[in-house]
Amino acid sequence: MNLMRNWIGSSSSSDVRQKVQILKNNWDWLSARECDVRTELENAEIQPGKKRRREVDVWLRHVTVKRTEVESISSEVEGQEFLLSKSELNGRIERASEEIKDLLHHGTFLNGLTLDDFRGKSVPLVLTDLIGERFKVNVDRILWWLTNREAFVIGVYGMGGVGKTTLLMNIHNKLLSDSTIFGHVYWVTVSQECSLYRLQHKIAEVVGIDLSAETDEKKRAGILRGRLAILGSTVLFLDDMWKHFLIDEVGIPLEADTCKIILTSRSLEICRRMGCNNESIIKVDTLPENEAQKLFIDRVESYERLSVNVKQIAELVIDGCGGLPLAIITVACSMRGVFEIHEWQNALVEIQKASNWHDDMDNNILLKLKVSYDRLNDRNLQLCFLSCVLYPEDYPIWRETLIELWIMEGLLDEVENRHDQVNKGHSIINKLENVCLLQSVAGSELSDSDGCVGMHDLIRDMAIFITHDNPRFIVKAGMHLEEVPGEENWTEDLVKVSLTGNKIQEIPCQMSPRCSNLSVLFLQNNPLKKIPHAFFMHMTSLTLLDLSATGIETLPDSVSDLESLRLLMLRFCAELVYVPSLSKLTKLKVLNLYGTKIDEAPMGIEGLSYLEEISCGWKPSHLNAFNRYIECQQFRQLRYYGFWLREPGEDFEGPSRISNKEVVISGHVFKEGVLTPLLPYDIQYLQIDDCDITAGASLGSAIPSLCDAMELKNLHIRECKGLEYISSHSNSISLPSILTPLGTVEYLELFGLCGALWYIFSSQNVHNRKLFNNQEVISHQYGKTAAIPPISRIHQSQRM
Structure with missing residues (x-):
């Protein structure tokens, strides 16, 4: 370390420290601006219908990175632990100072920090008309309670399918149409497996705030309470509650002038435990005979055309529905256009079978509903x-x-x-x-x-x-399971399994279900770390396998033998580094590896003659293979592709899926002696990130195959060193060859270009004037957006 200090004398040390002080002064200004931005965001984001602009997030990330760099430089100089030469250290300090000034300049955000977010905007719900006088009376009662300063929680309960949700949807739409009653109206469907965490998330989503970064339930409750309090008069509909939650723990401020709750449940006890008093609870009963008959006749549509004998049977069918609106509607709809008496007699038999199921009221209802399924x-x-x-x-x-x-x-x-x-x-x-x-x-x-x-x-x-019987499914989606169902449940007659959205972390290492008829397996959205080799060994009929958003690092080799597989989804498996050969999967139609660590196409994809959709990565060192694949016959059958060409381990954004045919090139060096990727002839979206292009080169000369991209609609360029021209040109009159395809481009984004972009298009020869006149050409740096002026104001010599 003493040798590393020898290069700097006292005068040099003073010079370095002076530059560091200037750096720190500049940083103080940037840090102050950062604090102001974050404070402004906190105040702005609590307003309804507002969310931060993405450019603000980009700017904040750059500031965070710069903070680390400034601290590193300061500690290095103050501790005299110089690991760089004098010129290198001086250069590093000067660059950091300039970048801080740049960040200060771009931290003004002339367009504001937030934009309108309509996710929090309530809209009318699709509903059916209310049937009967009781429903209308209940609507009036609930509307009256909403104006009562002493009623904060209103409960509506009754058996499933009786019309609770329909009642509340009508009230929801009525409140929306008359803002003088309540200022804000929000609808949340709670459902059977909803946890406190999930309920908070659902409420936050409809009122327009993001709680994903906060895991502490008490802090989440505080944020929600603050948002709802500032909104003023609000009605929150909580539909289909199966368990009670403490209102304070959720984060709902119940006050006469702030927030009221209307909830539905099948249980009177849930209504009481949620804070409803006896006066603010409504029971929704089944329909009386005359209203049930009217509803059935309205929905069957052709009742007047039925014969007298059929109408007599129809009356018995109506009676068999037990006044339950959902059963009446589904049975009536299934009998539309049916006039033959034997079919009505058969429907009656099925309804009467269900009505005789006295042991279990729920099964009684389900069997009545099953009539409409059988009638298909x-x-x-x-x-x-x-x-x-x-x-x-x-x-x-x-x-x-x-x-x-x-x-x-x-x-x-x-x-x-x-x-x-x-x-x-x-x-x-x-x-x-x-x-x-x-x-x-x-x-x-x-x-x-x-x-x-x-x-x-x-x-x-x-x-x-x-599906408990035939065909047999296992459906445990979103039920917070921590383990897969036991192997005894994976029987030979099992055909479909959905375990999506649970908390399953592992599959027992010796588990090897013998279910040769299984065709669909959904395991996505689980924190699953590893799948044993034996697990897939006997799933010889598996057609769809979805492991998206799991934590698996490798796909077991046994997947290579799933010869019936048509779809293999591995999206957002962020830790996935290995996929075995797919050469035997000759029926595969969809392969999705987006958001994984896979940086080379799996072995065998060249022979997949039925493949229609593919998302995968390629190492730059494998560009020969990439170019061969682009030119092969199998490639031309793809309806969708998303390819990303990048260095292994590089952090980047992959295909956007905003178009059907996309290529992202990231971290590539375009220079003599380095193989240039061949762009597909039918590419629609091209994104080039952080690439090194020979100084002064045009994009057209760097990627010659771009000239053949006749279907290109979106071109995004970010942080490309050395690029000064989108296209080369010989004079201001002749049309550059690159403009022939780019004349169809509808959207062009240039992000953080290093160096000046001297020439975009010749103003006399742009075919697609809409591109400029609509100001859709955008230049970004550190998130700042600046629309290019209309074409009449663009000149060849103009810098961006």
Whole structure:
């Protein structure tokens, strides 16, 4: 260490310390700005409908990194433990000072720290009309209680399917339409397996705040209480409560002018333990005979066309539904367009069987609902419906996701063309909605106008009831399990298993279930660390395997023998470093390795002739293999691909899935002697991060195959050293060759470019003037956004 100090004399030491002092002074200004930004964020984010801009997060991360660097330099100089040469240390100090000034400059945030977040905005819920005078009376009672300063918690209870949720949804929409009653109205579906932590998260989500960074339940409660208190008059609907929670522990401030709760439960005791007094509790009863008959006639639609004999049977069917609105609706919908007396007699027999099930009221209800399932009269349609239970309770399922599931399962194989399969899938969903086995959740904050479907919890219970026998499923999704079901449950007749969203950390090392008929296995969203080799040995019919968002580090070699596999999902397995050869998986259609540590394509993908979707990484040293794959026949059959080319272990953002065909190149060196990746001819999205490009080079000369990318729509460039031109040009009149494809580009982002970008496009020759006139060309540095002016103001010599 003494030798390392010899280079610096007293005068040199004084010079270094002076520069360090300047550095620290600059840091003090930046640190003060950081504190102000964080304080402003705390005040802003508590307002409804606001969230921080992403550029603010980027800036804060850069400041945090710079703090560590300043502390390192200061301690090194003060301790005289110089590990660098004089010139290197001086250069490091000067660079740090300049970067701090840059951060100060970009910390002004002219567009503000936050933007509107409509996730917290309440919207009307999709509902059915209320039936009967009792419902209307209950609506009036609840609205009156809301104006009563002494009633803070209102409870609605009754048996499943009796109409509790429908009652509250009507009140929710009425409050939204008249803001003079209450200023803010929020809906939360609680569900059977909801924990305190999960309930806090759901409430936070609808009121527009993020609690994901805070694990302490008491602190989470404090944050929630503060948010709800500042909102003012608020009604919080808590639907489908199965257990009580202490209001203070949740973080709900119950005051006359602040927050009130309306909840539904099947249990009177839950209502009482949640704080409802006897005066603020409503029991929802089954419908009287006349209202039950009216509801059935409305829903069956063709009642007047029935013969006299059939109407007599229909009346008995109505009686068999026991006044339960859900049973009446599902049975009526299943009998639409049915006029043949024998079919009505058969429906009556099934209803009467269910009514005779006196031992268990729940099973009595489920068997009545099962009539609508039996009435589907199409085994494939029934199997499509049963697959919906693989998702957790109250889970909104995207229509596209459901259709993809059915396609991967082979339930739509009778239709050869994929476009026709998708159309067939939508047709099936519509049929299931028409008979009330699925319901649209459109209009909620979770979906667009027609994006998602869901299942009433009793319909889901009915489906699970069916799958206890034939076909046999194990469905334990979102139930906080810490262990997989015992091996005795994995029988030969088992066909589908869903254990998603639990707390399973390991599978017993000797577990080797003998279930050769198992076709679907969902284990995603579990803290699972390891899967034993023997686990998959006898799953010879496995078609879908989803291990996404687990903690596994390696995929067992036994996966290589799952020759029936069509889908292998390993998304966000952040610790995954090994996948065995896939050469035998000749039926594989979807392979997703996004968000893993896999940095090279698995062995055998070149021979997967049925592969339609792939997300995987490639080492730069394997670019020959990458280029060969891009040129092979198998590549041309892909409907979706997401490739990322990066150095092993490099932290980066992979494919965005904002388009169907994406490539991300990260940390690559573009220079003579280094193989250049070949871009696919049909690429739609290209992102280039932190690459080193020969000084003064254009993007077109660095990646020649870009000239053939005729379908490119999105181009993102971040932190690329040496890049000064998007395209080269010979004069201001001729059209650069690179502009031919880029004339179709709809969105161009340039993030933190090192050095000046001298030339984007010739202003006389840009085909896509919309690109500029809409100001969609954006330059970012440390999160600062600056829209490029309209094309008339762009000149070749203009620097960005």
